[in-house]
Structures are given as structure tokens and as C-alpha cells.
Amino acid sequence: MENAIKAKVKKFLSRFFKSQEIADDQDIFSLGFVNSLFAMQLVLFLEKEFDIMVDTEDLDLENFRTIDLITSFVEKKQA
Amino acid sequence: MKTELTDEQLAHKEAFRRFVDEEVVPYAREHDLEERLNPAVIDKVIEKGYLGSMIPTKFGGTGMDMVTLGILNEEIGRGCASLRCLLTVHGMLALAILRWGTQQQRTDYLPRLAKGEILGAFALSEPNVGSDAKSVETTAVLDGDEYVLTGTKKWITMGQIADLFLIIAKCEGQPTAFLVERERPGFCTKAMKGLLGTRATMIAELHMDNCRIPKENIIGRVGTGLTHVGLSCLDYGRYTVAWGCVGTAQAAFEASVAYARDRQQFGAPLSDNQLIRKMISEMTVNIKAARQLCYHAGYLKEVGDPDTIMETWVAKYYASTMVTKVTSDAVQIFGGNGCLDQYPVERYFRDAKINEIIEGSTQMHEILIASHIFKTM
Numbered sequence: 045m046e047n048a049i050k051a052k053v054k055k056f057l058s059r060f061f062k063s064q065e066i067a068d069d070q071d072i073f074s075l076g077f078v079n080s081l082f083a084m085q086l087v088l089f090l091e092k093e094f095d096i097m098v099d100t101e102d103l104d105l106e107n108f109r110t111i112d113l114i115t116s117f118v119e120k121k122q123a
Numbered sequence: 124m125k126t127e128l129t130d131e132q133l134a135h136k137e138a139f140r141r142f143v144d145e146e147v148v149p150y151a152r153e154h155d156l157e158e159r160l161n162p163a164v165i166d167k168v169i170e171k172g173y174l175g176s177m178i179p180t181k182f183g184g185t186g187m188d189m190v191t192l193g194i195l196n197e198e199i200g201r202g203c204a205s206l207r208c209l210l211t212v213h214g215m216l217a218l219a220i221l222r223w224g225t226q227q228q229r230t231d232y233l234p235r236l237a238k239g240e241i242l243g244a245f246a247l248s249e250p251n252v253g254s255d256a257k258s259v260e261t262t263a264v265l266d267g268d269e270y271v272l273t274g275t276k277k278w279i280t281m282g283q284i285a286d287l288f289l290i291i292a293k294c295e296g297q298p299t300a301f302l303v304e305r306e307r308p309g310f311c312t313k314a315m316k317g318l319l320g321t322r323a324t325m326i327a328e329l330h331m332d333n334c335r336i337p338k339e340n341i342i343g344r345v346g347t348g349l350t351h352v353g354l355s356c357l358d359y360g361r362y363t364v365a366w367g368c369v370g371t372a373q374a375a376f377e378a379s380v381a382y383a384r385d386r387q388q389f390g391a392p393l394s395d396n397q398l399i400r401k402m403i404s405e406m407t408v409n410i411k412a413a414r415q416l417c418y419h420a421g422y423l424k425e426v427g428d429p430d431t432i433m434e435t436w437v438a439k440y441y442a443s444t445m446v447t448k449v450t451s452d453a454v455q456i457f458g459g460n461g462c463l464d465q466y467p468v469e470r471y472f473r474d475a476k477i478n479e480i481i482e483g484s485t486q487m488h489e490i491l492i493a494s495h496i497f498k499t500m
């Protein structure tokens with residue numbers, strides 16, 4: 045069964061990447077769709093959905109670049 | 124689904140309204156004519172704790188919910204649009220510290236901002252850079268334990284009186300946010316005069332000439348000055364500006380209804396004419412629509428829904444274009460008297476237009492709203 049966090053992240057991202065199937069390890073920031081609006085929406089989504097706080101030190105592209113990285117970031121914050 | 128204010132929110136609205144009628148409305152004309160806020164009025168706002176409306180109680184603020192905070196901005200906007208701008212820029216700085224600052228920055232600054240001991244401002248725009256914010260020319264270079272800032276900011280609301288500034292500068296080629304205190308060597312402000320509207324917003328140019336600040340004064344990380352820090356600030360800015368538009372429109376509407384009832388032409392009050400009634404109907408409907416969009420954006424903020432960012436763009440776009448139309452119709456209803464500064468509607472009309480320029484112009488909203496639709500639909 046797919047990780048529940050990953051499923052929610054995918055569902056959220058599908059709103060922005062409608063016509064495109066994104067692989068779990070694909071760099072979403074290189075797809076040309078993302079802008080600063082998306083970056084902040086992603087932060088708000090993660091905070092609300094997973095009850096975590098994204099801090100300044102978390103603002104590293106390596107936490108958000110792919111679906112896999114976002115999932116492990118959330119797991120790390122929830123631990 | 125329920126879209127009504129709670130008893131507590133209604134009680135706040137009453138209290139804000141009373142405060143504005145007693146302490147703000149009587150000074151609005153003076154503010155406009157003298158291009159400055161009366162310090163006694165700012166003191167009253169501080170006394171009420173309104174400068175801490177966006178700051179949580181644990182840092183000495185009043186920690187209002189986002190809807191109540193919106194109503195506060197509507198009411199103050201109804202009384203004096205210039206004074207309301209103080210809530211916006213002070214809040215933008217406070218929220219940047221709250222959201223992205225270090226614990227040290229929070230405890231150092233938030234209690235003093237909440238009490239109004241220091242005033243905040245937000246500095247992004249420059250002589251050569253407005254809508255294209257990412258192209259800021261001000262630079263910040265790390266030199267040992269300090270950042271050295273060089274450049275000029277323009278149009279900075281409350282720049283004449285603020286004590287603490289959030290400066291967006293290019294650091295390592297990327298927009299980055301910094302806190303700069305007024306007394307830093309190499310930092311100075313120059314008052315700007317002659318605004319069309321919100322004439323008492325005490326705007327200024329900020330000059331930074333090798334202005335050194337401790338490296339701890341960075342907010343967020345290098346490169347997050349617009350994407351995260353600026354976007355959080357501007358989202359709050361747009362939200363409060365949208366509410367301010369509803370307030371100014373409400374003031375123009377109330378004045379128009381009273382005037383149309385009172386003024387006699389052709390042996391009858393103006394309000395007997397269908398063409399006047401049409402303008403009153405449109406005002407009624409459009410103000411209500413804008414207020415609902417603001418409530419919706421506020422509700423989404425309160426529950427932390429990511430859609431709030433986009434819905435705030437929508438609310439600000441609608442409210443700011445609505446208020447230019449409503450205030451223009453108010454001038455029309457007042458006729459010659461609408462063109463004279465003895466009546467408040469010409470001020471509302473001038474104040475209204477500013478909202479289509481600040482916090483992202485009307486065109487920037489049109490571009491962003493449409494591009495979001497084509498991306499997500």
C-alpha cells in the first residue's frame with residue numbers, strides 16, 4: 045500500500061500538474077510550473093495537512109524537490 | 124455552511140466602529156491636508172492594542188483571528204485610509220518576524236511592535252523596480268559577521284516614522300530579506316510629498332550607503348526573500364488592503380445615501396431619481412460582494428488552507444477595482460460638492476485609486492489570476 049503521506053502529497057500536487065504524471069523521484073521544480081505562489085502554497089499545505097511547522101531552516105530545496113523528498117521531510121518532522 | 128460573524132466578532136465590530144467614529148473620522152481631513160498622521164491618533168491606536176492585532180498574545184499582541192483583523196481594517200479604512208496603511212506595513216514586518224524570524228528576533232522585536240514602542244515598514248520597491256520585484260537592485264554582501272547593504276528604496280509607506288524596516292535586497296544574486304533599524308550608520312530616509320491619495324502615509328525613500336547590519340539580521344534564508352518571506356508579507360498586505368477598500372467604499376456609500384436623501388433638485392430629493400438609485404444599488408451589491416470575498420479569504424487563512432493565497436488575490440483585485448468605481452459614483456452623486464475638499468468623497472476617490480497600484484497592481488492581479496486558472500483548470 046502506498047504511504048499515506050505520499051498519497052496526500054500527490055493529490056495536492058495533481059492540482060498544479062494536471063496534465064502531467066509526475067514520478068516520485070522527478071524534480072518538480074525543474075518542470076517549469078512552479079513559482080513563488082506554489083512554493084508558499086506547498087508550505088501551507090504541508091503545515092495544515094500534517095500538523096507540522098515549516099521553519100526557516102527547513103527552507104532547503106532538498107526537502108521539497110521531489111515527491112519522495114517531501115514525503116521523507118514530513119516523516120522527519122512528525123518523528 | 125455558515126457565513127455569519129460570531130457574537131464576539133460582532134462585538135468587536137461595534138467597538139471598532141465606535142472608535143473610528145470618535146477618534147479617527149474627525150482627523151481624516153487634517154491627515155490628508157497636512158500629509159501626516161496626527162501623533163495623538165497613532166497613540167490612540169496603540170492604546171487600543173490595534174498595532175498588535177496580528178501578533179499572538181504570547182508576544183504581547185492581541186492575537187485577533189483573521190476575520191476580526193479584517194473587520195478592524197475595514198473599519199479603520201472607513202475612517203482614514205492613510206491610518207489604515209500603518210496597520211498593513213507594520214503587520215507585514217511583524218508577520219515576517221513571527222513567521223520566518225529566529226526565536227531571538229521574535230522575543231527582541233514582537234513585544235515592542237505589539238505595544239507600538241517601535242513601528243515597522245516593508246521595503247521592496249525601488250526607483251527602477253516595482254512590479255518586477257525579483258529584479259531589485261539593492262545589494263547585501265556578507266563581510267565577516269555583518270551584511271553590508273547598498274541601494275535605494277522608494278515609496279516606503281510610513282518610511283518617515285518607522286523604526287524598523289524589512290528590506291528586500293539581492294544577496295548572492297537572490298532576493299533576501301533583512302531587518303534594518305533606523306539608527307544604523309549608512310541608513311537614512313528622505314520624505315516624499317505630493318501623493319494623489321492616502322496622502323498621510325508618510326512615504327519615504329530609504330538610502331543605504333554601505334549600511335552594516337549584524338549577520339543575524341537576515342530573515343529566512345538567502346534566496347527566500349520573495350518566495351517565502353515576501354509572499355507571506357504581501358499576502359497579509361493584500362488581505363488588509365482588500366478590507367481597507369471595503370471600508371473606504373462603505374464610507375463613500377453611506378455619505379452618498381445621506382446626500383441623495385438630503386439634496387433637492389427639480390423639487391425632489393436626488394434619491395427619487397432612478398439613475399441615482401441605480402448607482403446606489405450597484406454600490407450596495409458590489410460592496411457586499413467584495414466583503415464576502417474578504418470573509419472567504421479570511422476564513423481560509425484562519426483554517427490554514429493553501430487556497431487562501433489565491434483567494435486573497437481575488438479579493439484584493441475585486442475590492443480595489445470596486446472601490447474606484449464606488450467612490451467615482453459617490454463624486455458623481457455629490458455633483459460639484461463631490462469635487463470640493465469640504466466634503467469627504469473627493470478624498471475617498473483619491474484614496475481609492477492607490478489600492479489599484481499597491482501590493483501588486485490591477486494588471487499584476489489580472490496576469491496572476493488568469494495564469495493560475497490556466498495552470499490548474
Ligand SMILES: Cc1cc2nc3c(=O)[nH]c(=O)nc-3n(C[C@H](O)[C@H](O)[C@H](O)COP(=O)(O)OP(=O)(O)OC[C@H]3O[C@@H](n4cnc5c(N)ncnc54)[C@H](O)[C@@H]3O)c2cc1C
Pocket residue numbers: 212245246247248251252253254255277278279280281318320321324326477480481482483484485486487
Ligand atoms: C502610496 C504608495 C505606497 C506604497 N508603499 C510601498 C511600501 O510600503 N513598500 C514598497 O515596497 N512599495 C510601496 N509602494 C510601491 C508599489 O508597490 C509600486 O508602485 C507597485 O508595485 C507598482 O510598481 P511601479 O510603481 O514601479 O509601477 P511599474 O511596475 O512600473 O508599472 C507601471 C504600470 O505598468 C503596468 N505593468 C507593469 N508590468 C506589466 C506587465 N507585465 N503587463 C501589464 N502591465 C504591466 C502596471 O500594472 C502599472 O499599471 C507604494 C506605492 C504607492 C503609490
